[in-house]
Amino acid sequence: MSPQDLAAPLFRKLEAIATVPDDDKALLRKLRIATKHLGPGDNLVVAGDKPQFSALLISGMLCRYDVVASGARQIMSFHLPGDIPDLQSVFLRTMDHSVAAIGPATVGLIPHEDLHHVFERSFHLASVMWRETLIDSAIFRQWIGNIGGRTAIVAMAHLLCELVARGLSVGLIDDDMKFRLPLTQQDLADALGLSLVHINRTLRQLRRAGLITWEPGLLTVLDWPGLQAAGDFDPAYLHLIKR
């Protein structure tokens, strides 16, 4: 795969949220990107690491997580192709959480040095990427409200809505509303702070309500407006409209 192809998911993502002039694209094409493959559950970085690279997700799915004293794994975000989940490590040297693959994934490692160079050369690109990290923040905030203020079934519907809305925005879902997700029910449990058993019962409720079907690796949305209503979902926080 050529460097251009590697950067393609990044362009698609950036153009979903901002306008990217040609000279900025030229700068991005000069980034040195080293491909790396990850197996299911493999850690990309671990809390305490001081990485010299940030990872652009090319295919598959990543999550950020941390482990609390009780031993529970708390997932704080899921990432789709085009995301750079640990972009923060350019400015915060020590990782305060871990990043791992959900299912098999391919990432492109970009040296911090290169990113720093790009940001200094183009304040516009820096601000687009800054904006990117601020949208991450908005997603974290929503996640807090989801876990703290909603019941299991509403929270589950909201989480699925977020994934679908983001998947739609980067073209991962066709009109058939089928979404290939390597998530296990344990992953959902760790994300919502609920038990595996309760996740299973909650998914069954959503299935019986005719909103979704769930097979391992494949989410199908049967009633998109209905799912959004069930999840108290308003996509405004994803800031998908270009400024």
Added chain:
Amino acid sequence: MSPQDLAAPLFRKLEAIATVPDDDKALLRKLRIATKHLGPGDNLVVAGDKPQFSALLISGMLCRYDVVASGARQIMSFHLPGDIPDLQSVFLRTMDHSVAAIGPATVGLIPHEDLHHVFERSFHLASVMWRETLIDSAIFRQWIGNIGGRTAIVAMAHLLCELVARGLSVGLIDDDMKFRLPLTQQDLADALGLSLVHINRTLRQLRRAGLITWEPGLLTVLDWPGLQAAGDFDPAYLHLIKR
């Protein structure tokens, strides 16, 4: 109060996390800052607003919050003097949450235009502020783990630890470990996603364990290491060490 005095909490905050050269300080001193006073509960900005200013908190306390469908208020962060909680609105035009005062507060409103000018002139300052928003992100992530993965008493201890650690870093707490906080128990309930009644019982447990005393408006930490242990607290995520 002169502009220099207004910017003082900002300098203190920035110097807690980074080195700020004199020419950057000069840039910051040129910011137009308009003072505004808020009463308890007053909204600074509301979800859906498109503000033209960002607010530097000068004195008092702010929180970010959102209201979910059930009517519950979910607080996603507390802010201390020196914070700029809605700095994001420079890059994300529409607010996806609200910011309100906890108790009486004074803020300095800074035009987005001025901030943009500063960021373009000094990439170093932009990156320090970017870093600032990334630390906010880290706090959100920790908050997710706190609500999703910890029991009420551990979560409460953790939240208090975070406030104390941040208060210490900006000089709001003396050696006596007494911290003036205008928080009510309802605020803590909205922050932790728990009921007011349970907050009250949880605080009583922490008091009886000899870790803190709690009077309305005044938190006293009796056993700082003990509180950190009770809260499963590791301050690394606050990134208080200068890079």
Added chain:
DNA sequence: CGCCCTATTGAGGGCCCTCAAAGCTAGTGG
């Protein structure tokens, strides 16, 4: 003094947890 907001305590109930066991699917190797 009376009002309002906050804090405190009791009692009963529900959402979600833990423990446990069985079914299902895919991959492996004989």
Added chain:
DNA sequence: CCACTAGCTTTGAGGGCCCTCAATAGGGCG
């Protein structure tokens, strides 16, 4: 081709953490 294993999913039963409803007490302020 099929036994075997490992991981994920599904379902049942009982229990605990935290919720809601309710009432009293306390404190600041006009």
